[in-house]
Amino acid sequence: MTSTSRPDLPPVRRIVTGHTPEGKPIIVDDAPIVPYPFHGSSTFFTDVFWTDTSPPSNEVIFRDLAREHKDELYPPEGSSYKVVEVPPGQKSPLHRTLSFDYGILTHGTMTLILDDEKRIVMRPGDVVIQRGTIHAWHNEGTEWTRMHFIILRMPQKLHISQFGIWTFVTKKASFLEHSSLLHPWINLVRLWTLISGSPKATKASPKEELASLPVVLDNGAVSNFITFVKEIYCLGPFYFLAVIALNVLVAICTALETFFRGRILDSIGWCLQNQKVETAVVIQAMLGKLLLAVLDVYVTRMEEIYSVVLCERIKYHFLQRSMAFVSRLDPSTAEDPNVYSKVSGRSEDLTYHTSDAASAFMGIKGIVRGLIVILTQVSVLLGMSRNSFASLMSIAFCISYSLLSLVKGSVYSSSFVTFCNNSHIKRMASLRSLAFDDEYLEDRLSHGFEDYIIREFKKSRHSVGDVCTGSIQSQWRRSAPIAFEALRELSWDSALVFLALKVLWDPKSLSMGEFLLVQQASHSMRGLSWGIFWNCTEIHRHLLIIQGLYSLDNIPSHLKDGDAPYPPGSDEENQPGAQIEFRNVSFRYPGSDKNVLREISFTIRPGQIVVIVGVNGSGKSSTIKLLNRLYDPSFGEILLDGLPLSSYNLSDLRRSMSILRQNHPVFPLSIRENIALGSADKDMSDDEVQQALRQGGAETFVRKLKRGLETVLNPIKTVTIHTVGAEDPELKVVVDDMETKTDISGGESQRLAASRTFSRLMNGNIRLLVVDEPTSALDPEGEYELFTRLREHSKGKTAIFVTHRFGHLTKHADLILCLKDGCLVEQGNHDELLSLNGEYKKLYNVQARAFVSDSKPS
Numbered sequence: 055m056t057s058t059s060r061p062d063l064p065p066v067r068r069i070v071t072g073h074t075p076e077g078k079p080i081i082v083d084d085a086p087i088v089p090y091p092f093h094g095s096s097t098f099f100t101d102v103f104w105t106d107t108s109p110p111s112n113e114v115i116f117r118d119l120a121r122e123h124k125d126e127l128y129p130p131e132g133s134s135y136k137v138v139e140v141p142p143g144q145k146s147p148l149h150r151t152l153s154f155d156y157g158i159l160t161h162g163t164m165t166l167i168l169d170d171e172k173r174i175v176m177r178p179g180d181v182v183i184q185r186g187t188i189h190a191w192h193n194e195g196t197e198w199t200r201m202h203f204i205i206l207r208m209p210q211k212l213h214i215s216q217f218g219i220w221t222f223v224t225k226k227a228s229f230l231e232h233s234s235l236l237h238p239w240i241n242l243v244r245l246w247t248l249i250s251g252s253p254k255a256t257k258a259s260p261k262e263e264l265a266s267l268p269v270v271l272d273n274g275a276v277s278n279f280i281t282f283v284k285e286i287y288c289l290g291p292f293y294f295l296a297v298i299a300l301n302v303l304v305a306i307c308t309a310l311e312t313f314f315r316g317r318i319l320d321s322i323g324w325c326l327q328n329q330k331v332e333t334a335v336v337i338q339a340m341l342g343k344l345l346l347a348v349l350d351v352y353v354t355r356m357e358e359i360y361s362v363v364l365c366e367r368i369k370y371h372f373l374q375r376s377m378a379f380v381s382r383l384d385p386s387t388a389e390d391p392n393v394y395s396k397v398s399g400r401s402e403d404l405t406y407h408t409s410d411a412a413s414a415f416m417g418i419k420g421i422v423r424g425l426i427v428i429l430t431q432v433s434v435l436l437g438m439s440r441n442s443f444a445s446l447m448s449i450a451f452c453i454s455y456s457l458l459s460l461v462k463g464s465v466y467s468s469s470f471v472t473f474c475n476n477s478h479i480k481r482m483a484s485l486r487s488l489a490f491d492d493e494y495l496e497d498r499l500s501h502g503f504e505d506y507i508i509r510e511f512k513k514s515r516h517s518v519g520d521v522c523t524g525s526i527q528s529q530w531r532r533s534a535p536i537a538f539e540a541l542r543e544l545s546w547d548s549a550l551v552f553l554a555l556k557v558l559w560d561p562k563s564l565s566m567g568e569f570l571l572v573q574q575a576s577h578s579m580r581g582l583s584w585g586i587f588w589n590c591t592e593i594h595r596h597l598l599i600i601q602g603l604y605s606l607d608n609i610p611s612h613l614k615d616g617d618a619p620y621p622p623g624s625d626e627e628n629q630p631g632a633q634i635e636f637r638n639v640s641f642r643y644p645g646s647d648k649n650v651l652r653e654i655s656f657t658i659r660p661g662q663i664v665v666i667v668g669v670n671g672s673g674k675s676s677t678i679k680l681l682n683r684l685y686d687p688s689f690g691e692i693l694l695d696g697l698p699l700s701s702y703n704l705s706d707l708r709r710s711m712s713i714l715r716q717n718h719p720v721f722p723l724s725i726r727e728n729i730a731l732g733s734a735d736k737d738m739s740d741d742e743v744q745q746a747l748r749q750g751g752a753e754t755f756v757r758k759l760k761r762g763l764e765t766v767l768n769p770i771k772t773v774t775i776h777t778v779g780a781e782d783p784e785l786k787v788v789v790d791d792m793e794t795k796t797d798i799s800g801g802e803s804q805r806l807a808a809s810r811t812f813s814r815l816m817n818g819n820i821r822l823l824v825v826d827e828p829t830s831a832l833d834p835e836g837e838y839e840l841f842t843r844l845r846e847h848s849k850g851k852t853a854i855f856v857t858h859r860f861g862h863l864t865k866h867a868d869l870i871l872c873l874k875d876g877c878l879v880e881q882g883n884h885d886e887l888l889s890l891n892g893e894y895k896k897l898y899n900v901q902a903r904a905f906v907s908d909s910k911p912s
């Protein structure tokens with residue numbers, strides 16, 4: 055069974071289907087031998103095909119191999135062998151394979167179609183390897199086809215079930231792992247085994263052991279938790295200690311209430327039994343009970359007030375940490391999917407939501423408080439009861455109810471994926487969106503498809519029938535075995551039944567008061583224990599949240615910061631402009647397989663005015679991004695003033711550049727701050743702001759605004775309205791007047807961005823000005839004035855302009871770089887490039903021609 059034993063066989067065409075890392079389906083025709091997926095080194099295909107003499111009998115060998123050597127060749131469980139025969143013209147529907155399968159076509163031809171309609175025709179002897187693709191088969195030939203498959207189930211632990219319209223995919227786990235009741239305890243026990251270094255833990259390395267936890271906690275979970283608590287303490291030692299003390303006080307109040315309740319019941323029981331009145335004792339106990347009830351309310355309220363202060367501090371503290379990290383992220387690090395998953399969700403809404411960190415704190419606090427309350431309650435109960443065994447037993451019965459309630463737990467206690475694969479429901483959702491969503495309004499009316507929408511919706515509704523569309527949680531709960539539910543309900547009264555039997559057995563074993571006290575206490579214990587168990591199921595979630603809070607600390611930046619200061623020398627030694635050299639620079643965006651810049655080399659001398667031209671997508675903006683070190687080149691080197699760009703300190707570098715981009719958002723701050731952010735390191739006076747506005751051509755329109763420089767054009771909205779029934783006109787006025795966006799034209803927003811650049815040029819130590827096509831919405835006069843002022847302000851500095859317009863800029867440029875398809879095709883000044891008769895001249899002529907033909911009299 056080796057490849058060398060059958061040199062006379064026809065070559066095997068091997069077709070592999072799969073996905074690119076971005077999830078795009080791909081087909082690789084005549085792919086090289088791939089290693090056996092689970093063991094890395096097997097040459098399964100070599101073995102199968104080189105043992106045969108001609109394609110038809112491959113079939114037998116293939117089948118026999120599958121049968122006889124199954125264990126040896128296909129160790130993963132559930133591998134199966136399947137023959138598929140398809141008549142001419144027949145098509146299989148698109149389906150997704152969660153398996154990894156190998157197929158060989160032995161008769162006829164077959165077309166493999168991927169979900170993006172890529173197709174490939176297979177002939178006898180061709181082999182296909184499919185890896186989790188969505189695909190269909192079509193016999194487009196005139197004869198029957200026969201295919202043989204060996205299907206290897208992926209060693210995945212996924213469990214797929216259906217709840218109404220929802221397909222529910224979750225990790226397969228043992229009963230213990232699934233039960234939300236045991237979930238946190240398993241985590242804790244394993245964690246404890248690790249921390250305490252007990253001999254059992256030595257079987258697996260700590261990392262492996264942790265990885266096997268139902269929800270993965272990494273090695274830092276414990277130290278993160280300790281740091282978390284320390285940080286919270288530092289945020290407000292007084293509040294932290296007050297919250298702890300008040301929680302203990304709440305627990306003591308609850309226990310004392312139980313004590314006085316017991317005294318009342320006992321005294322009343324004694325009075326009834328002896329037909330005598332013990333007024334003083336009863337009144338004393340009642341006063342104690344009432345006082346404590348009131349005290350409890352006050353202490354609880356104070357605890358809430360202090361907790362809220364602490365939570366607010368926690369929320370802003372961790373938000374600040376995330377902001378400090380995220381606002382410095384360079385694009386290539388931010389686009390890394392691993393980083394993205396950690397960063398997303400960290401930008402919590404300031405006004406509406408409580409933060410993850412605060413909810414972890416509250417959750418852990420809830421567990422601790424619940425435990426203290428239960429412990430104090432139990433000790434009071436045992437202290438008061440003559441029959442401690444009966445008390446303990448009835449408490450245990452109550453706890454059993456809580457335990458049973460949690461065995462089924464919640465669908466949300468483990469990770470899952472749900473999706474709807476009912477095509478009728480999906481169609482209904484699309485039709486609903488067409489009918490309701492404003493973005494389709496104009497099309498809906500002008501194309502007149504309103505009736506069509508309703509008709510089609512009815513049809514789909516009819517096809518859906520009565521399948522349940524309710525939430526996963528409700529459907530999941532209904533799937534619990536009914537006998538289990540019954541058992542749980544029986545356990546509700548088990549404490550009462552136990553106490554009743556005890557009295558029947560020995561009438562003197564419990565007094566009436568004691569019976570009532572135990573009965574009442576165990577009742578409240580049921581609620582308390584349920585709360586504790588429930589909170590405990592959340593421990594791992596809180597630990598994961600805390601782990602997430604600190605995970606940002608360990609994310610390395612893709613761009614390495616340099617040590618060298620920039621500019622390298624003192625002000626006297628340095629020229630005012632930067633010198634730039636691109637040496638053979640190629641660049642592709644992270645995750646992309648296409649070079650958007652290819653082997654680009656040029657030199658810009660200090661103080662030169664450079665213009666970059668080229669058609670859309672030729673790589674102009676990408677060149678600028680490399681200069682600004684938003685990305686590093688994939689190959690080649692960029693030198694700035696003789697040293698590699700990457701050797702300079704990043705913030706020094708960026709501080710020395712002023713970049714006016716194509717897309718210039720208006721920040722959700724006042725116009726004054728929008729301008730002043732151009733030189734964020736310095737305080738700008740009103741005069742300086744006005745001057746920047748004047749230079750950018752924005753002064754006139756800002757003057758017309760009611761609130762002038764203080765106008766927030768694009769405010770963050772906090773206002774919401776809730777109406778019952780018809781819209782309330784008076785409330786509506788409040789909403790309309792608040793936080794409304796002020797629409798300005800594209801040209802005006804470009805002028806604002808230009809003003810920000812002037813504020814930077816005025817105040818910063820700028821050595822390089824880059825202007826990337828910011829004038830698309832400006833009128834010709836506005837554009838002319840802007841470029842003139844920019845040139846004036848950048849005298850002596852190096853200036854790079856990216857433009858599509860050929861005019862006075864290109865004519866005055868010291869150097870023009872002409873890009874095409876990511877390559878630098880021409881460089882020189884205007885006259886030199888025109889004389890080359892190449893790409894530059896072509897672009898120039900297109901515009902010149904348009905101008906001539908536009909200006910011809912009609």
Ligand SMILES: Nc1ncnc2c1ncn2[C@@H]1O[C@H](COP(=O)(O)OP(=O)(O)OP(=O)(O)O)[C@@H](O)[C@H]1O
Binds near residue numbers: 643646669
């Ligand atoms: N973040 C990105 N990820 C992947 N590809 C990108 C990204 N940004 C740009 N590209 C691709 O890089 C190529 C060059 O884009 P670039 O923006 O540099 O061109 P341009 O010459 O500035 O175009 P335009 O004149 O339209 O502004 C284009 O094919 C574009 O699709």
